[in-house]
Amino acid sequence: MSVLVLLDHTPDGALRAPVRELLTLARDIAGADVHAAWPASGAEPTEETVAELGAMGVGHVHRLVADADLRLSAVVATGLASLVGAIGADLVLALSTFENKEVAARLAVATGAGVVTDADALTVEDGRYVAGKTVFAGTWTTRCAVTTPLAIVLVKANSVVAYPAEDAVPVAIDDHAFQADDAARRVRLVERTERPASGRPDLASAHVVVAGGRGTEGDFSAVEELADVLGAAVGATRVATDEGWIGHDAQIGQTGVTISPRLYIGAGISGAVHHRGGMQASGTIVAINSDPDAPIFEIADFGVVGDLFQVLPQAAAELRARKG
CATH class of the missing domain: 3.40.50.620 (HUPs)
Structure with a gap:
């Protein structure tokens, strides 16, 4: 072969x-x-x-x-x-x-x-x-x-x-x-704009992803802080991208990027089916939500019921301490 x-x-x-x-x-x-x-x-x-x-x-x-x-x-x-x-x-x-x-x-x-x-x-x-x-x-x-x-x-x-x-x-x-044939030449690239480098890994191939949803209310600072401590990519739900809180290239789901990281951390994400379709193949799923009945807890390996603006900074601080 x-x-x-x-x-x-x-x-x-x-x-x-x-x-x-x-x-x-x-x-x-x-x-x-x-x-x-x-x-x-x-x-x-x-x-x-x-x-x-x-x-x-x-x-x-x-x-x-x-x-x-x-x-x-x-x-x-x-x-x-x-x-x-x-x-x-x-x-x-x-x-x-x-x-x-x-x-x-x-x-x-x-x-x-x-x-x-x-x-x-x-x-x-x-x-x-x-x-x-x-x-x-x-x-x-x-x-x-x-x-x-x-x-x-x-x-x-x-x-x-x-x-x-x-x-x-x-x-x-x-x-x-x-030789490229006539059909291949029908499309012409007129402009290409490279995204500014964030220093974070590519979302589709990252081993660790920290994602935020409606529960962030547009403030992704805690999500990004934890992602930077973990060396992770930052993702989001469709609601967050549609609201303009973060770019559409961060959208995870059936109409966004499909991911399968070793570790997925979802903060303020309810777990709607179109989002789950893009991340359910993750190795370990950690969910953080203030609603104990959020559907994402049904597929989570670990769940934390709490305010993401308290949980994520505490997790980031603990990780920094353990790293020395």
């Missing part, structure tokens, strides 16, 4: 943290035959990145090179389709992000592949790839077998424990040039 991994990277040429999970999964499935695609959109892999790829067991890195903008999903999908045919891959792995879901859809149309998004497990059974995922707001666990010759599986962050290969391998980097 030959696996192709799409390498999500930062503008300065470093791998995004959850990519290490994909590389671990790919290595467990394909052994030494792991290929990786690097969209050459201005950022080149650093020496540290190349060394890290070798330590993770990636022997082949293919730079996608085109005469079109590789920040567009249609162009990336065209390049991946060409590369899949060139190396004979039967599995494409990528992070389950908004951007990659669009790439996967276009790639599937071009190749006739089967697609599974938001997967949290992947095995090979009777020669077929079988992905595990939760559906219906996290209430059902399903297993999806891909029956087409090519499988495209998008994996949620924090689903795999990443670890290096037993022995590092030399990394061969080559250019895979391709």
Whole structure:
């Protein structure tokens, strides 16, 4: 089996943290035959990145090179389709992000592949790839077998424990040039604005998330303080984002970001079904709410009935004391 991994990277040429999970999964499935695609959109892999790829067991890195903008999903999908045919891959792995879901859809149309998004497990059974995922707001666990010759599986962050290969391998980097067709050129990127760096981890891939809801009444200071102590990402409910208390990029839920952190702390969040659908796969759920009948306590591993403006600062102070 030959696996192709799409390498999500930062503008300065470093791998995004959850990519290490994909590389671990790919290595467990394909052994030494792991290929990786690097969209050459201005950022080149650093020496540290190349060394890290070798330590993770990636022997082949293919730079996608085109005469079109590789920040567009249609162009990336065209390049991946060409590369899949060139190396004979039967599995494409990528992070389950908004951007990659669009790439996967276009790639599937071009190749006739089967697609599974938001997967949290992947095995090979009777020669077929079988992905595990939760559906219906996290209430059902399903297993999806891909029956087409090519499988495209998008994996949620924090689903795999990443670890290096037993022995590092030399990394061969080559250019895979391709021509973007007319359909891929119909969209043109006219402007791109980078968000100001907050210093916090990305919400979709964070190991720890502290989220606030209606109970914050627009004051996220306590939520952000605890998040900074824990090195966590900050999330929110749809009500909080619709009210303008925090940006829409922080929204967790069926119409926002789907997360699966090791630890989720929800403060002032009632636990409406559309929010639960985006966080119910979290490893440990801690709920803080002044209403003892709040629905979120039904799924919480630990619950605190109290005022979040008292509980969160006390928790932050205790954590600081324990850190010394």
